[in-house]
Amino acid sequence: MNYPVWEAPMLGGGLIIGIIAILHVFVSHFAVGGGLFLPVTERKAYRENNPMLLEYVRSHSKFFVLVVLVFGAVSGVGIWWSIGLVNPEATATLIHVFVWGWAIEWVFFFVEIAAAFIYYYGWDRLDAKTHLLVGWIYFGAAWASLFVINGILTFMLTPGRWLETQSFAAAFFNPGMLPSCLVRTAVSVALAGVYALVTAAAVRDVGLRTEVIQYAAKWLLVGTVVIPLGGLWYISTLPAMAREISMGAAPAVTIFAGLSIFFSALVVLFTYFGPYRNPRYFNLTFAFVIAVMALSTTGVTEWVREAVRKPYIIYDYMYANTLRTDDLNRVRQQGILKSALWVRVHEVDPKAPEKAGEEVFRVQCASCHTLNGYNSIRFAVKGWSRAMIDYQLLHLNELKGFMPPFVGTEEERRALGAWLASLSPLPSNLEIAPSEKAETRPVTSEGAPKP
Amino acid sequence: MTPVIPAPVPVPLPAPAWLLEFLLVFTFILHLLPMNFLLGGVVMVSVSSFLGRNDAKHREFARRAGGALPPVVAFAITLGVAPLLFLQLVYGQFFYTSSVLMAWFWLAVVLLVMLGYYGVYWYNMQQEELGRRAAWVMLTTAVIFLLVAFIFSRNMTAMLRPQDFYNEFLRGGVGVILGPLTSSGLARLLHFVVASLAMAGLGVALLSRLWRRDAPGFAAWAHRYGLRWFQAGTGVEFLVGIWFLLSLPAEVRGQFLGASTLGTLLLVAAVLLAIVALVAARLSLAVSTIAIVGTISLMAVIRHLVRVAYLQRYFDPRSLPVHGQWVVFALFAILLVAGIATVAWMLYVFFRPASAQAG
Numbered sequence: 001m002n003y004p005v006w007e008a009p010m011l012g013g014g015l016i017i018g019i020i021a022i023l024h025v026f027v028s029h030f031a032v033g034g035g036l037f038l039p040v041t042e043r044k045a046y047r048e049n050n051p052m053l054l055e056y057v058r059s060h061s062k063f064f065v066l067v068v069l070v071f072g073a074v075s076g077v078g079i080w081w082s083i084g085l086v087n088p089e090a091t092a093t094l095i096h097v098f099v100w101g102w103a104i105e106w107v108f109f110f111v112e113i114a115a116a117f118i119y120y121y122g123w124d125r126l127d128a129k130t131h132l133l134v135g136w137i138y139f140g141a142a143w144a145s146l147f148v149i150n151g152i153l154t155f156m157l158t159p160g161r162w163l164e165t166q167s168f169a170a171a172f173f174n175p176g177m178l179p180s181c182l183v184r185t186a187v188s189v190a191l192a193g194v195y196a197l198v199t200a201a202a203v204r205d206v207g208l209r210t211e212v213i214q215y216a217a218k219w220l221l222v223g224t225v226v227i228p229l230g231g232l233w234y235i236s237t238l239p240a241m242a243r244e245i246s247m248g249a250a251p252a253v254t255i256f257a258g259l260s261i262f263f264s265a266l267v268v269l270f271t272y273f274g275p276y277r278n279p280r281y282f283n284l285t286f287a288f289v290i291a292v293m294a295l296s297t298t299g300v301t302e303w304v305r306e307a308v309r310k311p312y313i314i315y316d317y318m319y320a321n322t323l324r325t326d327d328l329n330r331v332r333q334q335g336i337l338k339s340a341l342w343v344r345v346h347e348v349d350p351k352a353p354e355k356a357g358e359e360v361f362r363v364q365c366a367s368c369h370t371l372n373g374y375n376s377i378r379f380a381v382k383g384w385s386r387a388m389i390d391y392q393l394l395h396l397n398e399l400k401g402f403m404p405p406f407v408g409t410e411e412e413r414r415a416l417g418a419w420l421a422s423l424s425p426l427p428s429n430l431e432i433a434p435s436e437k438a439e440t441r442p443v444t445s446e447g448a449p450k451p
Numbered sequence: 452m453t454p455v456i457p458a459p460v461p462v463p464l465p466a467p468a469w470l471l472e473f474l475l476v477f478t479f480i481l482h483l484l485p486m487n488f489l490l491g492g493v494v495m496v497s498v499s500s501f502l503g504r505n506d507a508k509h510r511e512f513a514r515r516a517g518g519a520l521p522p523v524v525a526f527a528i529t530l531g532v533a534p535l536l537f538l539q540l541v542y543g544q545f546f547y548t549s550s551v552l553m554a555w556f557w558l559a560v561v562l563l564v565m566l567g568y569y570g571v572y573w574y575n576m577q578q579e580e581l582g583r584r585a586a587w588v589m590l591t592t593a594v595i596f597l598l599v600a601f602i603f604s605r606n607m608t609a610m611l612r613p614q615d616f617y618n619e620f621l622r623g624g625v626g627v628i629l630g631p632l633t634s635s636g637l638a639r640l641l642h643f644v645v646a647s648l649a650m651a652g653l654g655v656a657l658l659s660r661l662w663r664r665d666a667p668g669f670a671a672w673a674h675r676y677g678l679r680w681f682q683a684g685t686g687v688e689f690l691v692g693i694w695f696l697l698s699l700p701a702e703v704r705g706q707f708l709g710a711s712t713l714g715t716l717l718l719v720a721a722v723l724l725a726i727v728a729l730v731a732a733r734l735s736l737a738v739s740t741i742a743i744v745g746t747i748s749l750m751a752v753i754r755h756l757v758r759v760a761y762l763q764r765y766f767d768p769r770s771l772p773v774h775g776q777w778v779v780f781a782l783f784a785i786l787l788v789a790g791i792a793t794v795a796w797m798l799y800v801f802f803r804p805a806s807a808q809a810g
Contacts, residue, residue: 002457002458002544003457003547003548003551004548004551004552004616004620004625005551005625006551006554006625006626007625007626008554008626016558020561066572069521069525070565070568070569070572071565073525073528073529074528074561074564074565074568075561075565077528077532077561077564078558078561078565081557081558081560081561082558082561084539084547084550085547085550085551085554085557085558088457088543088547088548088550088551089457089460091539091543091547092459092460092539092540092543092544092547093460093462095536095539095540095543096460096462096463096464096465096540097462097465099465099466099471099536099537099540100465100466100776100779100780100782100783101779102536103474103533103536103783103787104779104782104783104786106529106532106533106536107783107786107787107790108786108790109529109532110529110530110790110794111790111793111794113525113526113529114793114794114797114798115793115794115797117521117522117525118797118798118800118801121801122801125801126800126801130800134797134800137793137797166462166774168465168776168778168779324461341455341457342455342617342620344620344621
């Protein structure tokens with residue numbers, strides 16, 4: 001309402017955030033888990049006096065730097081960039097609540113990056129003990145940065161007591177924070193294994209390759225065992241509606257939730273019977289298959305986590321279209337076209353309501369729906385009569401739990417209905433159905449509803 | 452027509468505006484140093500990559516200076532996060548609006564930075580394989596980072612013109628509206644780019660001290676070469692700075708030409724320090740460095756005052772409600788000190804001469 005709406009054709013802003021975020025999650029959790037993998041494995045090499053294993057850790061650290069420091073760091077900034085463009089109001093709110101949290105995370109990020117460079121460039125310059133210590137500093141900073149960001153992220157779905165107290169502590173230590181942190185830590189360990197399998201498969205020496213492949217598979221398996229335990233705990237903290245959405249109420253979300261379990265199971269099975277039991281037959285292609293399955297798991301899981309937050313962007317506080325729950329009554333009275341700042345049409349023209357209707361769509365629906373692409377609105381209302389559309393708009397939040405209520409005047413709702421109906425013209429849409437007239441109050445030519 | 456400006460969010464600021472503005476300017480100064488080294492550095496390394504085809508010194512310089520670039524990129528990005536965070540907190544309603552209007556360009560920054568970053572690594576890790584093409588890789592990287600500078604400069608200028616937002620919005624095309632390139636906007640961009648070339652030159656002079664150990668002859672040449680860039684860049688910067696000052700709207704410009712004592716004193720001090728830096732360059736690199744860091748810091752404050760002067764008609768951050776989160780702020784301050792100490796220790800063990808033998 002407060003900001004101009006950027007409509008990204010076909011994709012929609014939500015999907016742009018999603019694409020960046022999923023790739024980032026897949027790399028940033030490796031940044032944490034891989035940060036543990038490096039010093040642990042380096043120490044193992046020293047203890048076993050195994051120079052070949054040490055050489056492997058060293059080459060893995062080069063791969064690590066190229067993936068984590070560049071893609072991981074920049075894509076993380078990219079999420080921030082994209083949420084600011086797609087949902088400035090929510091981003092601004094999060095920054096107001098959490099700026100010191102972010103500032104703390106920034107300190108850890110700074111230490112993390114510095115430590116990664118010194119670890120990577122320090123193989124020949126630092127003695128073993130110091131080098132290992134720098135590795136531990138890297139891991140500590142990386143995990144701490146996960147810890148902070150995780151608190152901000154879970155706040156959006158489970159803001160808990162912040163809604164009453166508005167305090168930082170209530171916001172950060174929200175109900176979902178600890179279980180989600182456990183899940184993400186476990187995911188990090190598992191992903192350390194996934195990436196290590198890729199570099200392990202490229203090791204030339206057969207003996208070392210077998211050893212490292214099995215070792216990496218163990219990381220993956222250990223991480224994956226903890227994920228469902230943390231996951232169940234996490235699910236127990238979710239709002240009731242979020243659980244319902246993922247367990248049947250919204251088929252697409254339920255299917256994705258199922259896929260998340262399915263892909264995880266595939267990863268475990270492939271890893272157990274592949275690299276863990278039969279490391280000799282493991283190769284780079286196999287490693288990429290596991291990586292792709294792990295990326296798929298990440299993708300669908302993060303998608304579900306985002307989807308169950310609907311209809312909110314900050315639960316019980318701000319809807320996905322940036323309307324605050326507190327503002328509903330005011331906007332209902334004023335009308336959406338008078339409340340939104342960035343509209344080109346301020347009033348409904350009774351002769352051609354579609355124009356205003358499209359504007360209402362833009363400010364109230366376009367944060368989730370595109371016209372023809374992702375979550376297409378044309379497809380959603382295909383074949384619906386005007387009466388059906390109006391009935392849906394009247395009861396949007398009751399009929400579809402994952403959608404916010406329509407907010408605006410009756411005139412605006414009808415204008416939106418007229419525009420939606422114009423998207424897929426049906427013979428029955430050419431005139432307003434009688435049942436619809438009977439159901440709603442008449443409107444005067446000035447646009448104000450008659451008492 | 453009354454400008455359309457989004458309302459600030461109804462959540463109170465977590466600290467008084469003056470503290471947030473201080474952190475905004477302070478962390479921006481921290482970002483400016485590696486950012487300047489990066490932007491000027493990629494240009495200098497590009498030039499030397501081409502000259503190095505027939506000149507051993509330039510070849511050596513491109514190799515060594517190019518090798519220093521990856522951490523510089525990392526710190527330019529990392530240290531850039533904080534000022535942008537505080538900018539969004541205090542001036543979000545202007546920044547988000549201008550960003551949304553140019554959304555595709557603004558989002559492209561992420562992709563460009565990633566490409567530029569990989570370009571720097573590619574240049575370093577595969578210099579031999581790339582052969583003569585290495586120069587083109589670095590040139591492309593330089594162009595990419597200059598594009599990032601261009602987009603940043605446009606957005607930071609656009610957010611100061613809220614009176615134009617709504618008209619631009621009405622013309623349509625939300626997401627691709629860059630706004631007109633004014634002479635002030637162009638001067639601002641040039642001011643930053645030329646400063647980067649000068650600062651990178653100084654950075655090379657400083658870096659050359661590390662090269663004294665293994666290549667004293669080359670280090671002496673690199674020292675002189677870096678200073679030439681520094682002196683030429685700083686000289687040009689005086690001209691560009693005058694152009695930038697004159698291109699500002701009268702009421703903003705006036706703040707630095709007498710109307711405001713503080714603004715005028717800051718500008719005079721910044722210019723004097725730049726002159727000191729320029730004169731001292733060949734005599735004492737330490738004095739020159741301290742003086743130019745002083746200039747940059749004062750210029751960052753002046754830049755903030757320019758922003759305040761542009762926006763004061765519409766918004767005063769001090770009018771916003773405040774509910775201080777002092778405990779978390781204290782935690783941040785403690786962690787910041789601990790973080791800086793940790794990084795300083797790591798740099799110390801990395802650069803201390805003894806460690807070279809110990810490894």
